[in-house]
Amino acid sequence: MSLRKTLDEALDRATSGDKGAIEVSTPDGRQASVDVVDVDRLGVRVRSVKVRRADDAPIKELAAELPTRLRSLPDRVVPVEVDSALGGGIFRTPVQSHDQDYFQVDVRGRDSEVRRYTVKEGEREEADFTLTRDGLGRLLDDLS
Numbered sequence: 001m002s003l004r005k006t007l008d009e010a011l012d013r014a015t016s017g018d019k020g021a022i023e024v025s026t027p028d029g030r031q032a033s034v035d036v037v038d039v040d041r042l043g044v045r046v047r048s049v050k051v052r053r054a055d056d057a058p059i060k061e062l063a064a065e066l067p068t069r070l071r072s073l074p075d076r077v078v079p080v081e082v083d084s085a086l087g088g089g090i091f092r093t094p095v096q097s098h099d100q101d102y103f104q105v106d107v108r109g110r111d112s113e114v115r116r117y118t119v120k121e122g123e124r125e126e127a128d129f130t131l132t133r134d135g136l137g138r139l140l141d142d143l144s
Helices: 003-013 059-069 133-143
Strands: 020-025 029-041 041-051 078-083 086-093 101-108 111-120 123-127 128-130
Touching: 003 029, 003 133, 029 059, 041 133, 059 078, 059 086, 059 101, 086 128, 111 133
Parallel strands: none
Antiparallel strands: 020 029, 029 041, 041 111, 041 128, 078 086, 086 101, 101 111, 111 123
């Protein structure tokens, strides 16, 4: 069963207003953890989306392909910091001004995590984001 379908079934079991991490895995070793703020039949409001891939990919390969593969966010991500020696990288959607929201993808080994941040008056803080169920499924597919 796909990670997308497994998570969608777990979200179906959750009721509107349920909060907290919903964790799922597939027999091939992929895992997802979605920090849910609210869920209904059509969409989900989340704090973060984490995916663990079945296999470890070299960070150099991920850095090269992630900006074109990750299409489920409103804007494309660009590498901000990539360090092969540490096995990780940070990718962000472009920020045009000092008071703007952006998405950040942290990649470490087999793990990727997406969070949204808002910047106001130079201060950065985490912000929830809303996805349709289909959009969340595409995000899981893009990251795994």
